[in-house]
Amino acid sequence: MNANPADQQRLLDLHGLDVRLAQLAHKRRTLPELAEAEKVDRRLADLRDVLVAAxxxxxxxxxxxxxxxxxxxxxxxxATRDRQMLESGRGSAKDLENIQHELQTLARRQSDLEDVVLEVMERREAAQTRVAEMTVQRDEAQARRDEVNAVLAKSSEAIDGDVEAVTAERETTAGVIPEDLLALYERIRADNGVGAAAIRQRRCDGCQLELDISEVNAIKAAAADQVVRHDVCGSILVRVAESGL
Structure with a gap:
């Protein structure tokens, strides 16, 4: 394939923009707030589980x-019914005596049950305190998550703006490159990540490997508009002033 040297030079501009887009994508994936959000999410999930249990x-x-x-x-x-019957005086002496005994038994039973109620109330108060504490901690964790979300949204918005600007510049740059050359660049980039690389001091900027003597001689002998590729990484090799050829 042949292409105007100026168009080949534009491939380096395009590559630079693709590198910038890749850097922005990496920046988005590695925002420090993401790690903080994950940490807070784990704590929030744990606190929610603890709160449900409480x-x-x-x-x-x-x-x-x-x-x-x-x-x-x-x-x-x-006991109230028994006292009413006792106070009414109805029944035999034996019945009234039995009621007296039952009232004594009921009094002891009431005392025991009231002790149970007090013990249960103490445990419930402790349980309610636990619920209140966990609710406060859950709300604090949620507030922190909301703060992290706000920072993430702001950071993502800034990255989105950069991506939009670089993407627009890329479209402009790609729009003036011949279709067949651009298609070759895109195909190579899809395969190995680097569609075009400059030759600098007889070294491929893409894979950083030095060209062997046979490649150097072949490139020297090639016409200026001939599209040459690196035998190792497959990238389009673009000759520049610093190529050392």
Missing amino acids: ETAEGDVAREQKKAEADVEQVVNR
């Missing part, structure tokens, strides 16, 4: 407290 535990204790309070209420209601 809320579940608090709910279990709440149901336990409700049952214990219901047990106390049941004993109190029974």
Whole structure:
């Protein structure tokens, strides 16, 4: 293939823009905020799990407290009925004596159940405190995630602006390169990442390997408009003032 030396030179400009786009893509992938976001996300996920467990535990204790309070209420209601019967004086002496004994038993039972209620209330208070603490930590982690998101959005917006500008410049540069030469460049770039490279001091700028003597002689003998390629990496070799040929 033959191409005007000036068009071959433009391939180096195009390559420079492609390198810039690759650098911007790398910058986007390696933003320090991404690592921070991942770290915060892991903590946020852990805190959410812990909070769910704490809320579940608090709910279990709440149901336990409700049952214990219901047990106390049941004993109190029974004792109230017994006292009413005792105060009414209805029934035989034996029945009234039995009621007296039952009231004593119910009083002991009520005392025991109220102790259970107090113990459960203490555990529920501790569970509620745990839920409150985990909620605060979860909210703090979410706030930090929101801060990181804001910084990421700002950084990404700046990169997007650079990409847009470089892409526009690339389109302009590519638009003045002959189609067949551009197609060859794009095909080579797709294969090995470097479509064209300058020869500098008999070294390929693409793979950084020195040209052997046979390649040097072949390039020297080639016409100025002949498109030459590196036998090793396949890149289009563009002759420049510093080629040393």
